[in-house]
Amino acid sequence: MKIHFWGVRGSIPSPILSSQIQAKINAVVQRITPQDLESFDSRERFVANLPDWIYGTVGGNSPCIQLVTDEGKELILDAGSGIRVMGKNSTIPEDNHYSFFFSHFHWDHICGLPFFDFAFNPNVKIDIYSPFEHAREFLAQQMPSVNLFPVLWENFSRNFEFHTMEPGVTYTIDGIQVTSCKVSHPGDSYSYSFVDGSKKFVYATDIELMDMGDCNEEHLEAVFRDADVVVLDSQYTLEEAQSKEKWGHSAFCYAIDFAVKMNIKNVYLYHHEPTYDDKKLNSILSAAKWYSAYISQNKINVELAVEGADVEI
Incomplete structure (x- = not known):
C-alpha cells in the first residue's frame, strides 16, 4: 500500500x-x-x-488522502479541498473506478468533491462508503440548486453508488479488508483500518482521544491495534486542546499516548489547526518526538502529515 x-x-x-x-x-x-x-x-x-x-510548507488544503493498494486499486479518504488538487495532478485509474471513504460530512471533509474533475467523466464509477445511512443526502446538500452551486447534485452524482457500512464489521473492498469504528466527535466521526496482506493502515481524523468513553472498545481494538501506520488527528497544542474540550480534536501528546496503548508503529500528525503556520507545526513535531522518546519512552516514529508527501506502508 x-x-x-x-x-x-x-x-x-x-x-x-x-x-x-x-x-x-x-x-x-x-x-x-x-x-x-x-x-x-x-x-x-x-x-x-x-x-x-523555511524550505517548504505543510500545506493548506483540507483533508484528502489517496490510498493505492498493492494491486493498484485507488481508495480516496475524505474529499476536502485537497481532492481538487488530486484531480489536477493525477490520472484516472486503469479500471476507471474509485472507492471513497468518508470519516464524516462536516464541510471541510466534503467541500472539494464538486471540484473533483474526474467525477464529471461519464466513464468513471465512484463507490462511496461510510457508516452514515444518510450519506447521499449530506453530500447533496452542497449542491441543492444553481443558486448555491452551478451544477445540480442529480447531474453530478449519476455514476455514484452509496454503501452503508456497519462499524466493527470487516468488509473486503477492492481486494483489501476494511473495518470502521465510531470515535468521539460532534455529530460522530468514523476511523477506518485498511489491511492489505500483512500491512495495516488506519485513517483517524476528527477524534477527541480524551473523550472516548462512549466508543466501543472492541471496535477500537479491531481498527487500531498493531497498525503499521496511523494518520491521527493532532490538531491542537495541549493548552488549546484543554481549552477546547468537546470540540472533537486532540493534542499531539494524546495521540502518542494512544499509539502506545494500541502498539502503533508510525504516527502521522494530521488535521492541522488552520491558524498554525509552518514554524509552529514543526515545533509541535519536535515536541511530539521529544514526548515520544522521553515521556512515553517508546519507539514510535512520529511525523507530520505534509501535503504532497508519499508514505509507503
Missing part, C-alpha cells in the same frame, strides 16, 4: 499568506553567510540544510 497526502489541514482550507512567505525569506537572509554564497555547491548545501518550515 501507498498513501499520498493531498490535504492535511483541518476545519477550513488555509492557504499560505504573503506575510508567512516574507517571514521565510527573512529567516533565510538572517541565516546566510558569505561562505554559503561562494560556489554552486555551497549554495546547494545551504538550501538543503534549511529547516523544513
Whole structure:
C-alpha cells in the first residue's frame, strides 16, 4: 500500500499568506553567510540544510488522502479541498473506478468533491462508503440548486453508488479488508483500518482521544491495534486542546499516548489547526518526538502529515 497526502489541514482550507512567505525569506537572509554564497555547491548545501518550515510548507488544503493498494486499486479518504488538487495532478485509474471513504460530512471533509474533475467523466464509477445511512443526502446538500452551486447534485452524482457500512464489521473492498469504528466527535466521526496482506493502515481524523468513553472498545481494538501506520488527528497544542474540550480534536501528546496503548508503529500528525503556520507545526513535531522518546519512552516514529508527501506502508 501507498498513501499520498493531498490535504492535511483541518476545519477550513488555509492557504499560505504573503506575510508567512516574507517571514521565510527573512529567516533565510538572517541565516546566510558569505561562505554559503561562494560556489554552486555551497549554495546547494545551504538550501538543503534549511529547516523544513523555511524550505517548504505543510500545506493548506483540507483533508484528502489517496490510498493505492498493492494491486493498484485507488481508495480516496475524505474529499476536502485537497481532492481538487488530486484531480489536477493525477490520472484516472486503469479500471476507471474509485472507492471513497468518508470519516464524516462536516464541510471541510466534503467541500472539494464538486471540484473533483474526474467525477464529471461519464466513464468513471465512484463507490462511496461510510457508516452514515444518510450519506447521499449530506453530500447533496452542497449542491441543492444553481443558486448555491452551478451544477445540480442529480447531474453530478449519476455514476455514484452509496454503501452503508456497519462499524466493527470487516468488509473486503477492492481486494483489501476494511473495518470502521465510531470515535468521539460532534455529530460522530468514523476511523477506518485498511489491511492489505500483512500491512495495516488506519485513517483517524476528527477524534477527541480524551473523550472516548462512549466508543466501543472492541471496535477500537479491531481498527487500531498493531497498525503499521496511523494518520491521527493532532490538531491542537495541549493548552488549546484543554481549552477546547468537546470540540472533537486532540493534542499531539494524546495521540502518542494512544499509539502506545494500541502498539502503533508510525504516527502521522494530521488535521492541522488552520491558524498554525509552518514554524509552529514543526515545533509541535519536535515536541511530539521529544514526548515520544522521553515521556512515553517508546519507539514510535512520529511525523507530520505534509501535503504532497508519499508514505509507503
